[in-house]
Amino acid sequence: MESREEESLQAQSQTQSHFSVQSNVRTKTDIAWEHVTQVVDEKGKKAWICNFCQKVICGGGINRVKKHLAGVKGEVAACPKVSPEVRFTMQGKLKETAQKEKEKRTTSVTILDDDEEMEEVEISTVKKGKRKSTSNLHPFFTKGINDPSQSTIKSAMQSKAKIHDVDLAIAMWFYDAYKIASIGYGYKAPSYHALRVNLLTYAKKSVSLIIDSLRSQWVDTGCTIMSDGWRDVSQRHLINFLVYCPKGISFLKYVDASDIESNAINLCNLFAEIVEMVGEKNVVQMVTDNAVNYKLVGTKLCEIYPFITWSPCTTHCLNLVLKDLSELDNVKSLVNLASRVTIFVYNHKWPLNWLRKRPDWKEIIRPGATRFGTVFIALQSLYGHKEDLQAMVISNEFKKMLKVGNAVECKQIVLNEIFWNNCLITVKVMTPLLKLLRLCDSDEKPAIGYVDP
Structure with missing residues (x-):
């Protein structure tokens, strides 16, 4: 380690022997001056020597030194020995400089536009013989600070997609609520008993009619039984059974399989029961997880029902x-x-x-x-x-x-x-x-x- 430092010092002394070092370099405020040494050659021209790689940088000022330390290619070669911390600091300084120049150009253009607008306003008021006061304040509060129509900060920062979804939900509620308005004055809401007994029975019947319409599609085109295994907060192994057909997906039932999940025979009997419930002539495919016990269940089901194919879940396979x-x-x-x-x-x-x-x-x-x-x-x-x-x-x-x-x-x-x-x-x-x-x-x-x- 000491030999490397001695070699670095010798290289630095040999490089600086051709130049005269200026002592007032350290008084400069830019952080990049800490990593270079400013020198003057025999002709009186300024140059900089990198403290890391001893490269001589002629011309370009401190901005060129920053690009050398930051590793920006183009004007000057990148320093191969600079530390990661210094390199990142120089990259940040260059970005700050570019951002300030961009803001300066934007500000100058805005001021120019404001001057032209003010000139037009003054000309128009002179023609009318009136003097109007102008203000640079943005009209956020057009009706005063107590205007309830002004948007809040939270609503202004929401995305357009979220606002659209909320607007659509409110619109759908209004479209459905017209039935209440159409009945007229004097309508009374249903009682607690009606909501939990009579109306619930009718709602269940309407859902059953939808399922029956899907069942008719199962007979015509066939269907796929899909099982979705998951664990609840009590770590019970639950299996949701769904039936898919071109007309839509319907939920069939869920089963607590905590006591049979490790037994392939019991699982096979459970899946066979689901096939019989849907109708063995209606089922063309069975989709399950790709675990070992489900693979065995799929093999046995294909033996019992040769016309049914078993497929592993693509999502589960990708997760594995x-x-x-x-x-x-x-x-x-x-x-x-x-x-x-x-x-x-x-x-x-x-x-x-x-x-x-x-x-x-x-x-x-x-x-x-x-x-x-x-x-x-x-x-x-x-x-x-x-x-x-x-x-x-x-x-x-x-x-x-x-x-x-x-x-x-x-x-x-x-x-x-x-x-x-x-x-x-x-x-x-x-x-x-x-x-x-x-x-x-x-x-x-x-x-x-x-x-x-």
């Missing part, structure tokens, strides 16, 4: 694929590093408050316990916050957090470019599978017509 991929050593170590950063941010108030003040900030998605796809979605979400996290760990305020446990480790992970490159590669590789999972797991439309077999 994502589970296997998430258990790879490289992915597991990457997810472990990402979770350390996320846990540190959400376990401490200052980092979370600092990040939430960043423009266009969105919460970091954390992996769920039951959805293997969220592991890769969380990596994608964390990669989208790369710049915000790096800006946080190199800020002066973060130095106070270095005494807190895991703060140093979090800073090292965030400033590690290899970690971010691995995140990017993993996200790009897994994006097609995630899109397919999202398509197959959607309840909005059948996915078989959109998936290329």
Whole structure:
């Protein structure tokens, strides 16, 4: 280590031997001056020597030095020995400079437009022989501060899609409520007994009529029995049975299979009972999970009913694929590093408050316990916050957090470019599978017509 420092000092002394060093460089306020040494050659021209790689930068001023340290290609070669923290700081300074120039141009254009508008107003008032007062205030409160029609901050920040959905729900309620208005004055609402007995019976009959209309379709075109296994808050293994036909999907029944889920024979008898309930001549396909016991059930059902085919659930298969991929050593170590950063941010108030003040900030998605796809979605979400996290760990305020446990480790992970490159590669590789999972797991439309077999 000492030999390397001696070689660096020798290289710096040899480079500066051709120039005369100016002592007033350190008095400059720009942070980039701390990483270069300003010199003057024999002809009296200024130049700068990088303190990291000893490269001589001639001309261009401090902006060119920043591009050298930030690794911006084009005007000057990137510094190969600069630390990640300095590189990120210089990149942020260049972005701030570009943003200020953009705002300056926008402000100048706006002032020019306002001057032209004011000139037109003055000319028009002179022609009419009147003087009108002008105001630069935006007319947010056109009817005064007590105007109830003014929108609230919360409603103004809602997306157009959410507002449209709420408007549509209210409209549908009004369209249905016209029946109440059409009956006229003097109508009395139904009693408690009527709601829980008589009217409930009629509502059940109307639903039964809809199911009967679907049953007639089962006979004509055939149907598919779909089973959806899940666990409730009491960890009971419940199975929902649904019947699909081109006319629609109907819920058949649910069964508590906690005592038979591990027994393939009992499960097979349960599925056979469902087939008999729907009608064995009407069923053409059975769709279940891809677990071992369900595979055995599907094989036995095909033996009992040769005209019925068994198919595994595509969503469950994709979840199993994502589970296997998430258990790879490289992915597991990457997810472990990402979770350390996320846990540190959400376990401490200052980092979370600092990040939430960043423009266009969105919460970091954390992996769920039951959805293997969220592991890769969380990596994608964390990669989208790369710049915000790096800006946080190199800020002066973060130095106070270095005494807190895991703060140093979090800073090292965030400033590690290899970690971010691995995140990017993993996200790009897994994006097609995630899109397919999202398509197959959607309840909005059948996915078989959109998936290329």
